[in-house]
Amino acid sequence: MRHRTAVLAGAVGLGLGFVGIAFTEAGDWGDYQVGDKRSGYTYAQPETQAMQDDDFENPAFLLVDLAAEQWTIPDGTAGKACADCHGDVENLAGVGASYPVYDEGWGKMMNIEQRINECRTENMQAEPLKYDSKGLLGMTALVKLQSRGMPMNVAIDGPAAPFYEKGKEFYFQRRGQLDLAxxxxxxxxxxxxxxxxxxSQGQPNGFPTYRLKWQNMGSLHRRIKGCNRQVRAEPYKSGSDEYVNLELFISHRANGLPVETPSVRN
Amino acid sequence: MAQPKPRVRVPKKADKGDVVEIKTLISHPMESGQRKDRKTGELIPRKIINKFACVYNGNEVFSADLHPAISANPYLSFFVKVEESGEFEFTWVDDDGSVYTQVSKITVN
Amino acid sequence: MSKTLAAKDLSRRQFVITVAAGSAAAAALSVVSPGAVFATEDAKTLDEAIKSIVGDKELMDGADVITLDLPQIAENGNTVPLGISIDSPMTEADYVTKVHLFAAGNPRPDVASFNFSPSNGYAEASTRMRLAKTQDIVAIAEMSDGKAYMTRAEVKVTIGGCGG
Structure with missing residues (x-):
């Protein structure tokens, strides 16, 4: 006899009004499947899905809440807060679904983590946040959360095209002692x-994710490093060009799947 | 980021005699004291939340003694039968003696 | 992308064996996985852990009294959801006072003790725990009339695979 408070599974999770996804038959994953693209959610066990379905039970929100507080607090010598330029964080709806993007100044691709640090160093005159630090994870998740439920929509035309090709090459390149791509x-x-x-299909639409193994939130690049180590290849650095280009390839590959950040995964 | 941050979910309103579900979460590594530092091989000292309590209008209604086997960012849920409007006070006690608290109000009709 | 289809040359069975062997070796070499590996010097047995909390109290079969809500297979031993529910009216005259939880196969079996009161309405609570391996979870419920019940349930813990 369990007295569970009713939770609208999925409806809370993505704000799209579908209910009980976790209990539907395999092969019918609602908005977590688009064509033959399947979110990592559909490969998770029901207990893990339940942790994502209810934002309260999802420990990633501990860092998201902190980032939401940081949003209005000035940092750096320019005396600016995120909110001074962007207003409400809700104004960034859609942004998280479209990154990485080509940055003119950089002459290469930039992901959300790098965009946040670029804002900090250029506009706020503040120190950049360390990759996979709580501060950067929380802020990245907060920004992507504003796009939750929106379809991934990453462009690969124009100046992004050659970087997409590099990411694609990485994706199909065998590596490591196990010689696996x-x-x-x-x-x-x-x-x-x-x-x-x-x-899973290795879809990135839920990152940064709260990972049970890590007992904490982590970035897409941290996960990719783990994959690389798993095939006993030398991983690249988080935020490296190699991983940002790969992020571009797999994010475009995920186009159509809803942004799920912050998801909960094994 | 250093200060552990509690999160509590209590219904804002309830009818007299309702049994309401309360959920709590707090950011904390729950360092077990059993783990070794990868580089030095030394045991990392234990640092966990060892005690949680929920007080409703001055009376302790639920508490928990926690051990290192509880996962990081400890989560607890339980129920309380509400008879009157008032305040819930939640406390988490850290191994280092720190006490973290959170208060939530409920209106009971 | 001429390399795209190279993996197809490998049969599925070969693939699984290759990767499994790889990750088993990697697991053996990587020494520690946070939270999953415990030092043993302070290890206690389940019996010692139970005795230190409930003493020599007689423990009756609680299979019909205590419900343990656990995954049959835990995806990751670092974060295993656990719910308990005790069949009790939770009145001043008859209620659950305490529930103690143990992980029989952890080097330190203590997990948590919940202290209930009649104000809880339902004798139910849930949390998340770490399990070092596949093992039994033991729950002991102490009642206001002094009786105590015990039950257990097995959780299989997934080890290996895409541990990255």
Missing amino acids: CASCHEDHSGEQLRANRL
């Missing part, structure tokens, strides 16, 4: 068991 697991074998885990 990203595609070896996430294209050719997704849905199959890898020892006790089920391989």
